[in-house]
Amino acid sequence: MLDSERTSLAQSELLRFITAGSVDDGKSTLIGRLLHDSKSIFEDQLTSITHTTRKRGSEGVDLSLLTDGLQAEREQGITIDVAYRYFATPRRKFIIADTPGHEQYTRNMVTGASTANLAVILIDARKGVLTQSRRHAFLASLVGIPHLVVAINKMDLVEFSQSVFESICDEFAVFAQKLDLRNVTYIPMSALHGDMVVERGDRLDWYQGVTLMSLLETLSIEDDINREDFRFPVQWVCRPHMPELHDFRGYMGRIESGSIKVGDHVKVLPSGLSSRIKEIRVYEGALAEAFAPQSVTLTIEDQLDISRGDMLTKAEETPRVTKNFDAMLCWLSEQSLDLGRKYLIKQSTRIAKVIIDQVGYRVDVNTLVHEDVSVLKMNDIARVTLKVQLNLVCDDYARNRATGCFIVIDENTNNTVAAGMIMPT
Amino acid sequence: MNHPIFTHLDALESEAIHIMREVAAECGNPVLLFSGGKDSIVLLRLAEKAFRPGRFPFPLMHIDTEHNFPEVIAFRDRRVNELGERLIVRSMEDSIKKGRVVLRSETQSRNAFQSVTLLDAIAEFRFDACIGGARRDEEKARAKERIFSFRDEFGQWDPKNQRPELWDIYNTRTHPGENIRVFPISNWTELDVWEYIARERLEVPEIYFAHYREVIRRATGLLPVSHLVQPQAGEKIEQLMVRFRTVGDMSCTCPVESHAANVDAIIAETAMTRITERGATRMDDQTSEASMELRKKEGYF
Numbered sequence: 077m078l079d080s081e082r083t084s085l086a087q088s089e090l091l092r093f094i095t096a097g098s099v100d101d102g103k104s105t106l107i108g109r110l111l112h113d114s115k116s117i118f119e120d121q122l123t124s125i126t127h128t129t130r131k132r133g134s135e136g137v138d139l140s141l142l143t144d145g146l147q148a149e150r151e152q153g154i155t156i157d158v159a160y161r162y163f164a165t166p167r168r169k170f171i172i173a174d175t176p177g178h179e180q181y182t183r184n185m186v187t188g189a190s191t192a193n194l195a196v197i198l199i200d201a202r203k204g205v206l207t208q209s210r211r212h213a214f215l216a217s218l219v220g221i222p223h224l225v226v227a228i229n230k231m232d233l234v235e236f237s238q239s240v241f242e243s244i245c246d247e248f249a250v251f252a253q254k255l256d257l258r259n260v261t262y263i264p265m266s267a268l269h270g271d272m273v274v275e276r277g278d279r280l281d282w283y284q285g286v287t288l289m290s291l292l293e294t295l296s297i298e299d300d301i302n303r304e305d306f307r308f309p310v311q312w313v314c315r316p317h318m319p320e321l322h323d324f325r326g327y328m329g330r331i332e333s334g335s336i337k338v339g340d341h342v343k344v345l346p347s348g349l350s351s352r353i354k355e356i357r358v359y360e361g362a363l364a365e366a367f368a369p370q371s372v373t374l375t376i377e378d379q380l381d382i383s384r385g386d387m388l389t390k391a392e393e394t395p396r397v398t399k400n401f402d403a404m405l406c407w408l409s410e411q412s413l414d415l416g417r418k419y420l421i422k423q424s425t426r427i428a429k430v431i432i433d434q435v436g437y438r439v440d441v442n443t444l445v446h447e448d449v450s451v452l453k454m455n456d457i458a459r460v461t462l463k464v465q466l467n468l469v470c471d472d473y474a475r476n477r478a479t480g481c482f483i484v485i486d487e488n489t490n491n492t493v494a495a496g497m498i499m500p501t
Numbered sequence: 502m503n504h505p506i507f508t509h510l511d512a513l514e515s516e517a518i519h520i521m522r523e524v525a526a527e528c529g530n531p532v533l534l535f536s537g538g539k540d541s542i543v544l545l546r547l548a549e550k551a552f553r554p555g556r557f558p559f560p561l562m563h564i565d566t567e568h569n570f571p572e573v574i575a576f577r578d579r580r581v582n583e584l585g586e587r588l589i590v591r592s593m594e595d596s597i598k599k600g601r602v603v604l605r606s607e608t609q610s611r612n613a614f615q616s617v618t619l620l621d622a623i624a625e626f627r628f629d630a631c632i633g634g635a636r637r638d639e640e641k642a643r644a645k646e647r648i649f650s651f652r653d654e655f656g657q658w659d660p661k662n663q664r665p666e667l668w669d670i671y672n673t674r675t676h677p678g679e680n681i682r683v684f685p686i687s688n689w690t691e692l693d694v695w696e697y698i699a700r701e702r703l704e705v706p707e708i709y710f711a712h713y714r715e716v717i718r719r720a721t722g723l724l725p726v727s728h729l730v731q732p733q734a735g736e737k738i739e740q741l742m743v744r745f746r747t748v749g750d751m752s753c754t755c756p757v758e759s760h761a762a763n764v765d766a767i768i769a770e771t772a773m774t775r776i777t778e779r780g781a782t783r784m785d786d787q788t789s790e791a792s793m794e795l796r797k798k799e800g801y802f
Contacts, residue, residue: 090509157663159644160637162690169509171688183665190667311522316555324554330519359550369507371518371551384526408665422670425526481668490674495667 088164091297094173094188094221096212097198102229106198106267107161107174110289113274114163158188167293182441182455183408185215186495190481193297194223196288201234201264205247211441213248217255218404218457218497220477222300224260227288232266236279254444256474263288301368302476306334306342307395308388309424309469309479314373326357326373327382329425332478334393335367336374342388344380346397346467351376368478385426387469387479395471395479399464402436402499404473406457409486409493413452419493421464423482429465430484436460452494459499473497510697514547517685519669520648521551521632524683525558527673528630531683535561535588537569537577538748539705540634540686543694545584546701547685559632560587564619567594568729568750576706591622620656623680630673630681638690648687654678691746692771699764711744711762722755 097103161172173188175181189195195216199209216224226248234240241264252260263272264283271277274289286294314326336342340353356363357373366372374388382388389395407413413432421430436459437446452458473480484494524531533548535541548557563577581588596618597603623631637644647666652658664672675681686694698705715726715738723743724730729752732738743756744767761767 088509089507090512157645157660160688161644162638162688164690164692169690169693187665187667191669311519312526312552312558314552314555318554321554326554328522328551330515359553367507369512369515371515371522422672424670425523477668481670483667483670483672485672485674490672490676492664492667492672495665 088166088168089297090169090171091194091292091295092171092173092192093194093196093292094175094185094192095196095198096175096185096216097196097208097229101198101200102267103174103198106196106227106229106265106273107172109267109270109273110172111161111163113270114165114289158184165289165293170292182211182215182457183406185212186219186406186408189216189219189221190495192219192221193300194225194292194295195221196225196227198227198229199244199248201228201230201237201240201244204244205251207442209248210251210443213252213255213257214439214441214444217257218406220256220473220497222258222297223295224257225288225291226260226262227267228262228264229267231264231271231280232269236264236266236271238282241283261285261291263291302333302478303368304334305393305395305471305476306336306340306388306390307332307368307471307476307479308336308374309426310382310384310386310388311425313383324375325379326375327388328371328373330371331366331368332424333368333476334390335365336388336390337365338363341391342376343391343394344382345387345389345395345469347381347386349378349380350391351378351380353377385424387424389469395469395476396501397467397469399467400462401468401470401501402459402461403482403496404457404499405432405452405460405484405494405496407452407454407494409491410454411486411489411493412454413494415450418487420485420487421462421468421482421496422485423468423470424479426466426468428468431463432460432484433463434461460496462496470498472500474500510693510700513686513689513693514550514697516669516688517547518551520671520683520685521548523671523673524630524632525552527671528681530626530628531559531630531632532562532589532626532628533557533559533632534634535563535577535581536634536748537563537573537580537706538634539694539698539709540636542580542703542705543686543689543697544632544634545580546697546703549584557584557586560589562589562591562622562631564615564622565590565592565594566615566750567592568752570706570708570745570748570751572708573706573748576704580704589622589626591618591625593618596621616656623656628680629675630683632683632685634686635682635684636689636691636694637684637687643687646684646687648684649673650682650684651675652680652682656680658682692768695764695768695771699768705764706748708745708748708756709767711742711759711766713740714743714756715739716741716743716756723758724753724755725751727751 095103095107159174161174163170175185175188197209197212228241228244245262264280265272267273271280272287276287308329308331310327311329314328316324336353338353338356342353343350353374354377355375356366416431418429418431421428435449438449438456438458440447441457471479480498482496483492486493533544593614601617635643645660647663649671651664673681716723717726717732717736717738726738741758742760744759744761745756747754759770761770
């Protein structure tokens with residue numbers, strides 16, 4: 077976007093987060109509270125859920141009904157899948173991936189977490205750190221969510237006790253040490269009454285930290301993307317064949333990480349050929365420099381054979397080019413993993429045949445204990461070794477989420493059967 | 502390092518461009534559904550951003566109920582002309598003539614029957630991907646739908662059996678006869694759409710702006726008077742200042758009272774509004790709590 081076109085328009089950033097916890101932890105109430113206090117609930121939605129509350133024989137308004145989407149779910153009173161909610165404050169726009177906390181839904185949490193900047197893990201102050209809290213923290217760290225909020229909810233039911241809050245924080249912190257969690261914030265709250273969600277309330281005076289909303293609005297998410305390593309997977313090659321653009325060859329794609337300037341030396345992988353950036357084009361015109369996550373069109377000085385699946389990188393910041401690597405795999409399909417069978421892998425813009433050769437260990441998501449297994453079932457998380465038919469251009473997931481992730485597709489059913497995160501060698 | 506501010510509109514735009522390029526690269530025979538409504542107008546600008554200076558790697562298609570507002574059809578044709586892209590129109594009238602759609606009356610809402618004409622057109626052209634302008638904030642069933650939403654041979658959506666969608670790696674694979682609906686603006690809200698229309702200075706059909714119109718007041722909302730909607734006994738025609746928030750079938754698309762005569766005024770009104778877009782304007786979404794979910798299972802957009 078040209079700067080001149082931006083004047084007087086909304087300048088707010090987009091933050092994506094997930095909420096993890098069971099219905100009993102007050103998760104739906106918390107989401108209802110955020111939507112309600114940011115004035116994002118509409119009258120017809122309120123009318124509709126009031127109606128449903130009454131139909132079920134209850135009184136008042138059950139805010140949790142706002143997040144129950146489908147008829148099937150409403151009939152059974154459960155949440156079966158990831159639902160996306162939207163709200164905005166004058167400072168930011170938010171996308172909530174609302175994931176059910178129920179035991180068998182690891183795959184839903186991983187799905188919702190994959191694009192999140194932040195996770196809110198809800199803990200019932202009366203119950204403390206439960207097995208599922210540990211599971212949620214582990215999954216958040218596995219998927220590399222940069223920021224974590226531990227929301228210790230229902231403080232009203234423990235008389236807003238500071239010592240209850242602190243002992244839960246201590247217990248969680250001991251577990252969190254085993255995980256790679258960079259940025260954890262603990263917040264005491266009562267979602268039902270609104271304390272420390274949007275308003276501070278006056279019953280948690282001993283707590284000096286931020287409210288949840290204030291954290292969501294001000295947290296720096298600038299460095300959630302890798303800003304150092306330029307990665308540009310080619311999605312589409314533009315050759316217009318028009319008289320005025322006879323020799324035009326534009327490489328279209330999104331900058332996944334890092335940045336690029338006109339004149340920069342680039343290396344094309346996996347071929348290893350080199351050239352320099354001639355132009356950075358967007359619809360509005362030409363740019364001198366572009367940054368992740370902009371979608372742009374690049375042209376280069378030399379005529380090289382570049383196609384979809386190739387990646388442009390800077391000469392001095394090269395990724396791995398490999399057919400063999402280890403990864404953490406989350407199995408998503410009801411059909412178990414078939415070791416040694418051919419699947420398809422999609423990583424970045426490249427699709428190739430893949431064999432999952434070996435299962436190193438499975439992680440018990442509740443205890444983090446490593447177990448020896450030879451088969452992976454739905455919701456299992458395991459370290460595996462993969463053998464790909466073609467070279468992939470990739471990074472360690474811990475260094476670069478965008479180029480370190482992949483999915484596995486079953487060629488017979490075309491279903492997405494696994495999600496993977498590439499591990500260091 | 503100093504980065505320019507990457508606003509929510511920049512983020513949503515870049516995501517949508519990325520999605521469109523994935524469709525172009527991986528799907529064999531995609532099509533973009535263009536109705537002349539504001540969401541599909543945004544899709545066209547995103548397609549320009551994704552593929553210019555080249556041509557669109559897919560045609561545009563309109564499923565015409567022939568209950569459309571004439572202003573919208575005129576706008577549709579003008580916009581397609583400006584772009585120099587190919588438009589396919591498949592009309593519900595053909596489905597009615599072939600006996601594939603049987604209406605109880607001439608004036609009955611045709612929204613639900615669009616599925617039949619759409620599925621016939623998909624079969625006729627063997628499209629394997631339809632890019633549409635649906636958004637997750639529109640409705641509860643949409644909130645749970647994937648960006649790449651898989652449909653079986655009968656065009657049906659199975660909400661309990663959706664492909665997991667992780668990061669932004671999209672699984673675009675289909676077997677012959679199956680297809681995928683792709684929603685690049687899934688994550689946009691009604692307000693985002695209007696802010697984008699303002700930022701890009703996009704033209705939209707006049708009926709989105711406040712104008713005087715003859716309407717009838719019914720329990721479900723205001724209805725525009727036309728050859729399809731005439732006053733019944735006891736109803737009177739009123740002349741009100743209104744605008745449309747969605748443009749669909751004239752027999753069931755309700756305008757709202759408004760004085761918003763330009764995009765900025767609409768943005769201000771949308772930011773303040775207390776009723777959802779579909780709740781305010783679509784009678785067919787009010788009939789039951791699960792109306793959209795049921796229609797989608799039948800193959801609706």
